[in-house]
Amino acid sequence: MNAIKHALKALRKRHLLEEGAHAPALIALSRPLASQGSVWKDKVENLEVELQQYYKAQSRLSDQLVVEVADSRASKALLQEKEATILDLQNELTKARDECAQLTVVLEEKSQALELVISENQELKTQFEEMTVRAKNAEAENRTLIDRWMLQKMQDAERLNEVNALYEDMLDQLKARGIEQLARQQVDGVVRRSEEGAEYFAESIIPHGSNHKIPAHEGGCAAIVFENNSGRLVSGGQDQTIKMWDTNTGSLCHTLHGCQGSILDLTVTHDNKSIIVASSSNSLYVWDVSSSNIRHTLTGHTDKVCAVDGSKVSRSHIVSAAYDRTIKVWDLQKGYCINTLIFHSNCNALCFSMDGQTICSGHVDGNLRLWNIQTGKLLSEVAAHSLAVTSISLSRNGNVLLTSGRETTCTICSMCDLWKFAGH
Structure with missing residues (x-):
């Protein structure tokens, strides 16, 4: 913004210097060319109008340049922020990948352990079924033995x-x-x-009272x-x-x-x-x-x-x-x-x-x-x-x-x- 102001001041100073430099020529020309003065005066006025328009356009461009510079700085800051965010996300992604790899290893171990537990459970289930069959057979044998025992008990009671x-x-x-x-x-x-080897008898004494209470x-x-x-x-x-x-x-x-x-x-x-x-x-x-x-x-x-x-x-x-x-x-x-x-x-x-x-x-x-x-x-x-x-x-x-x-x-x-x- 300061640079634009300096540029405007330089242009105005240059314009004034140019007017001062051309002033004698204009006076000299004005004498022989008095008839053309009005024409040049009109041109000068037109040029001044154009110069003012140029200044206005330059001012507008300067304002736009200031806005664009501010937007550029904001965009740059936003870009830096986004780059930092991207870097953080990349770090988090790396950590997540490492954790995912570890979890994959743990999952494989758990899967193997689960397969082992399933196989052991199947074996235990088979053993349980075998033990159930044995228990049923033993229960049946037990009932048979109880019946036989009761019958034997009745017979023993009669013999008794x-x-x-x-x-x-x-x-x-x-x-x-x-x-x-x-x-x-x-x-x-x-x-x-x-x-x-000879027998002898020692007669026990029948107590007549207590020695101690x-x-x-x-x-x-x-x-x-x-x-x-x-x-x-x-x-x-x-x-x-x-x-x-x-x-x-x-x-x-x-x-x-x-x-x-x-x-x-x-x-x-x-x-x-x-x-x-x-x-x-x-x-x-x-x-x-x-x-x-x-x-x-x-x-x-x-x-x-x-x-x-x-x-x-x-x-x-x-x-x-x-x-x-x-x-x-x-x-x-x-x-x-x-x-x-x-x-x-x-x-x-x-x-x-x-x-x-x-x-x-x-x-x-x-x-x-x-x-x-x-x-x-x-x-x-x-x-x-x-x-x-x-x-x-x-x-x-x-x-x-x-x-x-x-x-x-x-x-x-x-x-x-x-x-x-x-x-x-």
Whole structure:
């Protein structure tokens, strides 16, 4: 804009200079050419008009030039902005292409994983179908076995009625021969064999009063047992603790903690190194006596464990019974169940025989049963009580079994009779 103004000033100055330069000539010419003055005057006026028009046109062009320059600058700024935008878009496009490439790789990996999952799912579906077929076959076999078992049970019940009648006759005969006196000697006395093999009898003393009265457990004491060949007593109760007592002084020797339920029964291994507890938490707990630590927590029962006993010949085998209608044989060295015996009537009490291969169990239906723990086979069955059997105790020589029932009676059974019923 300034350049245009300078140009206009220069043109006007030039015009004035030209008028000044030509002034003498004009005066000289005007004298001889006075007659032509009016004509030249008109031409000059016309030229001045044309010059003014030229100035006006030049002014308009200058204004247009200013507008065009402003538009050009705006267009240039807009162009730069668009170029920056294009550059940003190109960068974003590059990033998008990189992300797209990465997503393509991830998609391929996911596709491969999906194909693998589909194939595994197909295999699992095939296995599931096979297992379904097997389950249906097993269910059919189970129904068949149940029918056969019920039929066998009915037949066994008939035979059992006959055996019970025979058993009553045999009891009458044994009583007539003085079996009561023999049983009393075997239960009240302790039969031992010396190293030379000769038998001698040590008569047990009937207590006339209590030596000690011990407040042992809060909520009641549910189980109590002596250590083998020891004067120390082990008790367990509702307070989830096991306590060991000195019977000579009546003092507490030790307390074991860690049981998660009420203690319903307990036993001691024949070497007195472990205490096994049956609890209401559906588990058994095995304590190491020397360290007072829990060595095993045996799980597998689905209801309260109500009875437990240890083998009299092996420190690694114990048996337990629960309200889930099962009797389980456990290996303490391995820490798991090695056999499960299933019966329709719950077992309330059990004990090992002297050989460690068979167990006696007392059930809710009042029957006493003999089992082989290796094969799980029921060897014999005797009706011991009219109501549920509540406890079982085997004599130290292993020949006589003392049971108690809910009808407040005790029964003395000969192990020989049980083995006779078993076919031995």
